[in-house]
Amino acid sequence: MFDYLANPSRFMRTANRLLLPLVVVSSICAAIGLYLGLFVSPADYQQGDTVRIIYIHVPAAWLALFGYVGLGLCGLFYIVWRHPIADIAARAIAPVGTVFAFLTLVTGALWGKPMWGAWWVWDARLTSMLILFFFYLGFLALSNGFDQAERGSRPAALLALVGMINVPIVKFSVDWWNTLHQPASLIRRGGPAIDSSMLMPLVLMLIAAHTYFAIIVILRMRALLAERRAAALMLRPNSKPFRVLT
Amino acid sequence: MTPFFAQIERDLMIAWQNRQDFGVMLIFFVIIIVLFPLAIGSNTAILDPLTVPFIWIAALLSILAGFERLFAQDVRDGWLDQVSLSQLGLGWYALAKAISHWLSTALPLLIMTPLMAVMLNIPSSQFSTLLVALLVGSMGLTLLGVIGAALAEGARRGAALMALLILPLAVPILIFGTLASQSEMGIINPHLMLLCAVFVVLLAIAPLVAASALETGEIESGL
Numbered sequence: 001m002f003d004y005l006a007n008p009s010r011f012m013r014t015a016n017r018l019l020l021p022l023v024v025v026s027s028i029c030a031a032i033g034l035y036l037g038l039f040v041s042p043a044d045y046q047q048g049d050t051v052r053i054i055y056i057h058v059p060a061a062w063l064a065l066f067g068y069v070g071l072g073l074c075g076l077f078y079i080v081w082r083h084p085i086a087d088i089a090a091r092a093i094a095p096v097g098t099v100f101a102f103l104t105l106v107t108g109a110l111w112g113k114p115m116w117g118a119w120w121v122w123d124a125r126l127t128s129m130l131i132l133f134f135f136y137l138g139f140l141a142l143s144n145g146f147d148q149a150e151r152g153s154r155p156a157a158l159l160a161l162v163g164m165i166n167v168p169i170v171k172f173s174v175d176w177w178n179t180l181h182q183p184a185s186l187i188r189r190g191g192p193a194i195d196s197s198m199l200m201p202l203v204l205m206l207i208a209a210h211t212y213f214a215i216i217v218i219l220r221m222r223a224l225l226a227e228r229r230a231a232a233l234m235l236r237p238n239s240k241p242f243r244v245l246t
Numbered sequence: 247m248t249p250f251f252a253q254i255e256r257d258l259m260i261a262w263q264n265r266q267d268f269g270v271m272l273i274f275f276v277i278i279i280v281l282f283p284l285a286i287g288s289n290t291a292i293l294d295p296l297t298v299p300f301i302w303i304a305a306l307l308s309i310l311a312g313f314e315r316l317f318a319q320d321v322r323d324g325w326l327d328q329v330s331l332s333q334l335g336l337g338w339y340a341l342a343k344a345i346s347h348w349l350s351t352a353l354p355l356l357i358m359t360p361l362m363a364v365m366l367n368i369p370s371s372q373f374s375t376l377l378v379a380l381l382v383g384s385m386g387l388t389l390l391g392v393i394g395a396a397l398a399e400g401a402r403r404g405a406a407l408m409a410l411l412i413l414p415l416a417v418p419i420l421i422f423g424t425l426a427s428q429s430e431m432g433i434i435n436p437h438l439m440l441l442c443a444v445f446v447v448l449l450a451i452a453p454l455v456a457a458s459a460l461e462t463g464e465i466e467s468g469l
Contacts, residue, residue: 079458131414134410134414135414137410138411141407141410142398142401142411145401145402146400147402151400152401154458154459154461155398155399155401158458158459159397159411161455162393162415162451163414166414
């Protein structure tokens with residue numbers, strides 16, 4: 001399996017085959033999820049309509065964390081097997097994860113102002129998420145910080161691995177410390193602590209966000225691979241006719 | 247003498263030859279501390295609870311500011327290539343660098359700290375707690391700096407990049423360090439133990455990460 005996918009063009013062929021089903025699933029789930037979330041699901045008895053921010057906030061937060069785990073795994077693959085696909089995947093994931101981390105912080109602040117009375121509190125979950133965002137920025141800066149792009153791959157992979165320390169801290173900060181941020185309510189012992197009228201749109205939005213993430217990462221990987229191939233071909237004096245790798 | 251100690255001795259000698267550099271760093275440390283009361287005002291009711299955090303922020307910034315060129319000279323003059331061919335190994339080399347760098351930059355800063363503490367009106371009973379916490383914290387920060395310097399070696403805008411990489415990682419040291427320095431439970435307190443735990447983890451991973459990052463530089467320069 002890994003051997004088969006280690007070849008960049010075979011990897012991209014497989015990924016491209018997944019692209020259409022992903023787009024279909026993502027758009028259907030997003031359409032139904034947004035409709036249910038914004039119009040059908042009831043307002044919370046305490047929070048009113050601001051509770052609807054959850055349908056963006058929770059998927060974004062999951063993806064910010066999930067993306068960083070992906071980044072760390074790519075880092076591990078790159079350090080151990082020095083595989084270029086791992087580097088491409090990490091570079092494709094990083095900006096997407098950064099945006100989701102940023103979205104998490106912004107939607108959290110928008111929710112926090114009416115609910116907690118402050119845009120920001122120095123709570124363990126918020127602070128560790130902010131630090132995750134800084135790790136993403138550090139990865140982006142380091143991987144693009146060298147005159148030869150490939151030279152940044154290894155340091156960035158190492159940084160992604162070191163930054164993995166923060167992932168369990170973000171995940172479990174609400175359990176370890178007594179925080180203002182509410183504890184986990186979806187994946188916990190005893191099942192989700194959310195009413196099904198709100199759970200349904202949330203799960204749909206989670207599926208939509210994850211498939212969206214996969215789509216963007218595949219598209220970015222395709223572009224990055226094509227870019228590398230173009231750069232390699234440019235270096236060859238009598239290059240063969242240009243064939244885009246898709 | 248083993249290569250490990252020879253490496254430390256060499257770096258200390260170089261540091262001694264450039265001793266005006268750590269004079270600059272000490273002045274940097276002092277000036278940051280002086281700036282805080284100037285910005286906040288001389289009201290002791292506001293100032294006193296903040297003095298230990300000032301010292302920590304100043305120590306953090308001045309220790310990390312000294313790391314930008316840690317490996318640059320060794321890469322340029324070929325010393326790093328010699329090291330990677332020698333029996334020393336890059337991991338031990340990175341650890342030796344950390345030790346010599348700590349001795350030549352963080353230690354003078356620690357010696358300066360009691361003077362700063364007097365200026366900031368910190369009760370003398372708290373000096374030993376502060377110094378022990380700062381001792382462990384500065385060693386941890388030095389190891390972080392080695393990681394950052396190795397990762398950012400050869401990059402454009404190395405200094406700013408290093409700050410971006412290292413400051414998020416320095417958060418646990420800052421949190422546990424300031425708590426340990428202000429603890430009412432004496433020198434050996436739970437926060438100090440957590441600080442020591444962070445230091446031990448860094449001691450284990452920093453030389454490996456630095457060695458792995460420097461290997462790239464070595465491959466590149468060898469091409």
